[in-house]
Amino acid sequence: MEINIKLKSFSFSKLRGRGVWRYREAIPGKYDKIVTLNEGGTPLIKSRERGEVYYKFEGANPTGSFKDRGMTVAISSAVNTDHKVVVAASTGNTAASAAAYAARAGLKIFLLLPKGKVALGKLAQSVLYGATIIEVNGSFDVAMSSVMKIYKELGIVYPLNSFNPWRLEGQKTIAYEIVEDMGVPDAVIVPVGNAGNIYAIWKGFKELMEAGVIERVPRMIGVQAEGASPIANAIIKGLDKPEFVENPETIATAIRIGKPVNWMKAMKAIKESKGYAITVSDNEIMEAQKELARKEGIGAEPASASSLAGYDKLLREGFLDKGDKVALILTGHALKDPDAMLRQDKRMISLNPEEIERVILGEVSASR
């Protein structure tokens, strides 16, 4: 299902407020009640080191990922259509976000998580928000098929996965914010898991172009981890559809997905925008996470850092030039996955109070 909207005499200068609902007139649907945590309006941070590179830091959303943008729209839609029970399969970020908005709306929620495959922070969030958590003995893709099945057979349960088009209507506001903050970049780089976000962002740009607000759409570039890259492989090999991956594997748990439900939309966004897709290794992802933190001061989870790993590879391969104006979508906060952070090299010493001054003085002198 796709939702099409035609903006009428749209102008940024007329908008008020900030975040997702600033773009209310671009979000279809009637809402007597909006369930919001003031999501969106996230920082666009210019790189210190890389010229025209801008990081869109989605970790600053209320539950720490871009999922909140879609969830405010989807949960508002569920409430306005009088649903009482919602369900989502998740690698973790969708779960945390869905649980938060369901709690705020007073809805009952079931989360289907692949057992043992969810980063600690995300699982803990789902517990805190009081969701009923079903740990599925299987991958995310197995959990996802269960949601599809339940949705089709039990109409009473409202699905919160990104095949739900309202999710994408919220997520597209990333494009609106980018245009307001920096104009139209040459390219936008997006980590690709279940593959809704790259399409949603492209849709946002396209709507603005069709409304005459901007003159072109940026090239949409998808990044996948080597062990979970059905869409990137299809693009690289020039296939019409992806070969699904049965046992996806990567340290970037948020994009550990072998059968992306939105593959068709994602490939459309990439092709129509004359974009591209690329794979990066787990090692490249972890190095990119470290560089983002230690050079730029930005803490992003591994899946997010794949944007930067992808950018570097695209430079090396000549697909992007150093002068290109590029927006990198950092989809989630580093705090989502403490184990990944602790895997980076550490500089830790244990001291008694009376030793501290001597040690610091020694280190400061040595570094001069």
Place this chain on the structure above:
Amino acid sequence: MEINIKLKSFSFSKLRGRGVWRYREAIPGKYDKIVTLNEGGTPLIKSRERGEVYYKFEGANPTGSFKDRGMTVAISSAVNTDHKVVVAASTGNTAASAAAYAARAGLKIFLLLPKGKVALGKLAQSVLYGATIIEVNGSFDVAMSSVMKIYKELGIVYPLNSFNPWRLEGQKTIAYEIVEDMGVPDAVIVPVGNAGNIYAIWKGFKELMEAGVIERVPRMIGVQAEGASPIANAIIKGLDKPEFVENPETIATAIRIGKPVNWMKAMKAIKESKGYAITVSDNEIMEAQKELARKEGIGAEPASASSLAGYDKLLREGFLDKGDKVALILTGHALKDPDAMLRQDKRMISLNPEEIERVILGEVSASR
């Protein structure tokens, strides 16, 4: 040290941008270069259940706590005074924030953390950002004295704790944002650890009042955990100065501080604003964290939830009325402390894919 500033013909309508540096003319100092991650501009979320209660969600800052507001000013100040090495004692949030901004500025940083007393997310952030971490065999207060000593004896090392007045100049922007978003509340409730924040926020309101922008200052109310409550006890008992706590203990690690360095400033803010201070138990804190998540959809760390626990107690004790317009400062993100989240009661089941539909159908039917 205190910094005094007199605003000249200040008006919100003239300001541009968002976040801490929107209030540039209220932040003293000359900066050739500003080190920023677009901190501040956090959501003010209206309570679903409690009338005129508003949550200021500081967890949406780049490193997940209000500390980023002060750190952008303090690190910018360090850079503009040509310091190369910075140091901070921390229960965790200051560490994560200091490490991020030091990384962005290219400064060397030493963090002094009480060994075994720092929440997982915060320690992991400090590792990710590449700080040199000194685990001190002792409490936060012991680490804090070491910083004071190093600062006095080694002038070359720039201190990032909240006795550094530039930190407070950044933090006061919480008040500016509250006034822009909701006007002047009747009261502001602030968790109190090292006690700089309650003073900083009060200072912000006071500046706006002195500039004629607002007509009054809200009552400033400090909340401390029972096991670490020197300031609250002093206020309740009517003492002129606190009796320090040698071995502070509470589940809310961010405010596990027995000798708050800013006690004098905090007591001034509370007294001059006709405010109050209160203690809450660990159990009340954990219940408040759960309620915030499950009723409001907001994930805050335990120290933050003490604001809500304090609010409830102030209602019960008649210090606040239900109709009062109150801003609760939620200082840090729930993701900072995954262990605390996992301590809440869980609804988790492990299932094979073929069992899911039956279980959900059963639960949905039972709940009708």
